[in-house]
Amino acid sequence: MADLEKGFQEWKENKLDKTVNNYGERKDEFKTGSNRPVKALYSPLDLEDIDYLDDINFPGQFPYTRGVYPTMYRSRLWTMRQYAGFGTAKETNERFRYLLDHGQTGLSVAFDLPTQIGYDSDHEMSKGEVGRVGVAIDTLADMETLFDQIPLDKVSTSMTINAPASVLLAMYIAVAEKQGVEKEKLSGTIQNDILKEYIARGTYIFPPEPSLRLITDIFEYCSQELPSWNTISISGYHIREAGSDAVQELAFTIADGIEYVESALSIGMDVDSFAPRLSFFFNGQMDFLEEVAKFRAARRLWAEIMKERFGAEKAKSCMLRFHTQTAGAALTAQQPQNNIVRVAIQALAAVLGGTQSLHTNSFDEALGLPTEEAAKIALRTQHIIAEESGVADTIDPLAGSYYIESMTDKLVDEAREYLDEIEELGGMAEAIKAGYVQREIQESAYQEQKAVESGEKVVVGVNKYKEDSKEIGDILKVDPNLEKDQCQQLAEIRSDRDSDKTEKHLKDIRNAAINDENLMYPILDAVRDYVSIGEICQVLREEFGEYEAKIF
Template sequence: MFEDEKLEKIRNSKKEWQETTLSKTISRFPERKEKFRTGSGDEVKRLYTPEDVKDFDYNEELGFPGQYPYTRGVQPTMYRGRLWTMRQYAGYATAEESNKRYKYLLEQGQTGLSVAFDLPTQIGYDSNHPLAEGEVGKVGVAIDSLKDMEILFDGIPLDKVSTSMTINAPAAVLLAMYIAVAEKQGVSQDKLRGTIQNDILKEYIARGTYIFPPQPSMRLITDIFEYCSKNVPKWNTISISGYHIREAGSSAVQEVAFTLANGIAYVQAAIDAGLDVDSFAPRLSFFFNAHNDLLEEVAKFRAARRLWAKIMKERFKAKNPKSMRMKFHTQTAGSTLTAQQPDNNIIRVTIQTLAAVLGGTQSLHTNSRDEALALPTEESVRIALRTQQIVAHESGVTETIDPLAGSYYVESLTNKIEEEAAKYIEKIDELGGSPKAIEKGYVQKEIQESAYDYQKEVESGKRIVVGVNKYQIDEEPPKDILKVDPEVERLQREKLENLKEERDNEKVKASLEALRTAAQGSENTMPYILDAVKAYATLGEICGVLREEFGEYQQSIIL
């Protein structure tokens, strides 16, 4: 990037600065600590100069927005053309209650929906299952059947909104319900836009809402890839999620590495199933975390985008430029929210919002100030949404594309994150790929060690968390916390009983047997799941058939 003669001149000037101006200042005013580090613990140098990016090739490593390697963004105009989708994650109690919250958010200027499901739904149980007791509607909305899905989206035209659904093991079932609701609205499948998370590998790593063993789980995922490539072409068929990997305690580098390694596994599984890479890769999407270290997070997003472009082009020989573009959703970091002085979380979320936007996200959810305590109130959700809107319309950071490009520090850090993530991916390849590395406990162990180191630093005071280990105050117990009425569970079970009395149970039985036969063979399961959903078979009944045929995953204990 710079000629040797100019680099030598800069090197000499820096040395002179260190020996004169800097040394005099430090002798009088020592720096604050022995080591300055990124949020992930990597040392940060005092000053970055062209010497730190001396081998930087602009066209190869940076390029232009909307062009390979996409370091500067996936669209040629980025936010000058269209702002990111403001997609607040929401859902609680019943479909009726959640429908009211969605309409409220849309009225407040939200531009996309994001559905949170309760735990029984996430692991494929109906609300009347014994394991669902006490959990119905608590961390998301309870969805037992197409009937609930119809209520959830009542009055919301599905050809006008983009919907993201955070669902993994039963993703095919919830997608089928969404398709069926759209059909009842008169909206054809080819007009639907949205995303299902559908990322089972990170469930084995970090989150735990899995149902089936890896092999049949991967089959269900590739069935969705194939079905949507033919029938729902605008749908993002998977959101490969680093968010939960980071929430479990990984570093920024590990978040990139393990997420992309999972992405490699999904692409390879689809190719092994006979799909052409360019037939499904344009609809892959990613989901990342935004943490407090603003510049490290910006560099992380840029590094991830560039590394994925190289993987798709060089490893998988993708020809379509859209197959190489990493489109991603971002959510601000739940793990950084504190129950102490919860209003401080508004500032944290603002910093994280800036990181996501400066890093080029395609959609964003901002957490609410009270989410360390409970589900967010309407007021808290509105503040979180307003945070995005103020950044979008008042901060000026959307006026130009990739505004931090060219910063010696940001470019150096982008390169470093890419290089270190690539080394992790190489190690995972040596272990036989992401599923094998997970099975051997390698990925989990790396994350556990990172999380342990972070917590030690917080407890020792080496890492400051405002309001937690420094600047504490005496506080009254929190007020106005949103609580889900226990009556929700009884009402949901009552609705389920009524459904089973009203539906055509012979039709349900026939559709479930057809699904069982498909699961035993090699046919695509999606059309059979869709038929069962339309017959008003419940989520638990459909997942029950698949449990019987595929078995249930039992996680190994990693020491």
């Protein structure tokens, strides 16, 4: 090391500094996408504090920095999972089948906002929102249509649903029952991550305590009934979209994870009974190398926490498996075709970061809902990375890069500092209630905006290489009659079903809510008889109250 140190100093003084002094550099300061300083050069000197076996190790071995599986993409590529959903269940079903026919390997359902907030399509608050940002689901009938001709034992399905996750999961199980598929064979994920809704995404319903209880009900139910289901997708994605930097994304996501584990432990569950089914969801942003390091740091950090803090014994409890979506916030409305390139770079980072599944955004999403054509290019981007680039043929190929390893290590350290701070505030739920997390994110978002406006941070087509705006072609339009039709269909279902049964189901749900019984069972019974999501959530609203955001 001493020789190296000497060699480095000589190089720096005789070569680097001289050249810089004579010719300067492009910028006064080089920084990552998250404002961390970047040196001109990284070398083995930056890795002195890193122990290969303790901190990096081989793939499939603790702390899983290089990947959770021993073979990674050599045995199986990541799941290409495009988030889709709009309009009616029938239209979305057609889009799903189109995507499966074109080589997609998993489904990802986007629900409309009324569904995500537990309102039926005919609720006053739903006006204008039905079928807009996803598919409208009121009752089991919509769910049956959504998965028509899609064998649920053959696909894995991810559902972006949080506050009313129990209801949608129950509907999915009920559809499987009708298809004759056994519960053990169901695989997929519900997002079910309420904490980030308070922080970043805004589709909460209930206050934190009952929300956490709904989540642990799901943990408990699935540990007994749905062994292959990912019970939660702890999401940094939206935290990043809300404006956080990479470290905050990492730290706040892991802090959310810690809170969920604590909640499950507090109802007496054994850590190894649920931890293997926890999954994560990260954002793929523009700073390619920082993002790769972030994914690797996340795996190491979670593994260390599960082992050291929670005493997890099963290897699987320590493995951070994650989905990635490319950054919506990085898409520009200006020169939208440039987004195809952005998405490719972000997706490549996710793959080199060892993601288990990936959604690539369509280039037209800053303008409206994606067209079929744009969605196809997004999917093909993944195919090109998988089949042409060669990056999937060896495991974690960027490992050993002085820069990547040093940054991975730094990101772990910086995230830990945040975790300590959150711990001092009494954990993540308390830190959110106090507005700490929201303020940190808002500050980063504002600083980023200022950096873009000053030109310090370049966004091609927005603050450099600008052109007069050009109209781009089609944007997907939602049928204006959809809301009316959906409401009418719901009215028919309401009049056709047995109203005594509906009343009884709602009473059972209320009782379970009051008596702290696992809500999954009465909810499943209710959805089988076409009780709607709005009706179920209304009962829960009455028992649990509603969360009102008061932080600014």
